Amino acid sequence: MTPPYQIHADFDARTIVVYQAYSPAIADAALRAGRFVAPFSFHRMTWIKPSFRWLMHRSNWARKPGQERVLAVRITRESWEEALSRAVLTTAGPAAVAGAAVHVQWDPERSPRGAALNHYSIQVGIGRHLIRAFTDDWIVGLTDLTPQVRKASALTRTGHAAQAHRLFPPERAYPVPQSLRGVVSPDA
Structure with missing residues (x-):
């Protein structure tokens, strides 16, 4: 059984x-430049999600207006863990959240068809004071997953969930350092 608050991600020894x-x-514009550039907004929080299925739910499989393209953003694990070390849970209270450089929110993980599961998926909001570090220093590579998303969506909608699942990126439990567990997990 999956613990209620556990980060699942596609990662290797150096990146996530x-x-x-x-x-x-x-x-x-981002794919051409290899990093985020205008018209990306550098003046507001950007939310990153290591759960592919949660983003599929949030973007309605890349069908929501303004969310028609899905990017896999590979960042260094060092940067990911730096973000987590600066994070405040969105449930911490208005004063703590308002002053935080990074926000962490947990939402129910989703099945491929969008049903809420009994464990949670992490979202990490990178505040505007760290946006340039995120776009200029943290990113190792960008990949357009939109064709893969559209194919998986069509397979899911037509009852071919097993075939669709083969198109999902591999995700497994991320080894959160002990020093960060209390920061990112509501039940730590």
Whole structure:
């Protein structure tokens, strides 16, 4: 059984993949530059999600306006853990949240069809004071997953969930350092 608050992600020894959904204009510019550039907003919080299925739910499989393109954003694990070390849970109270450089929110993980599961998926909000570090220093690579998302969505909608699942990125439990567990987990 999956613990209620556990980060699942696609990661290797040096990097972790987080997902974001954007308009075609933002995605195309980012893919051309290899990092986020205008029209990406550097003046507001950006939310990164290591759960592919949660982002599929949030973007309605890349069908929501402004979220038609899904990008896999590979960042260094060092940067990911730095973000977590600066995080405040969104349930911490208005004063703590308002002053935080990074926000952490847990939402029910989703099945491929969008049903809420009995464990949670982490979202990490990178505040505007760290946006430039995120876009200029943390990112190792960007990959457009939109064709894969559209194919998996079509397979899911037509009752071919097992085939669709093979298109999902591999995710497993991320080894959160002991020093960060209380910061990111509501039940730690």
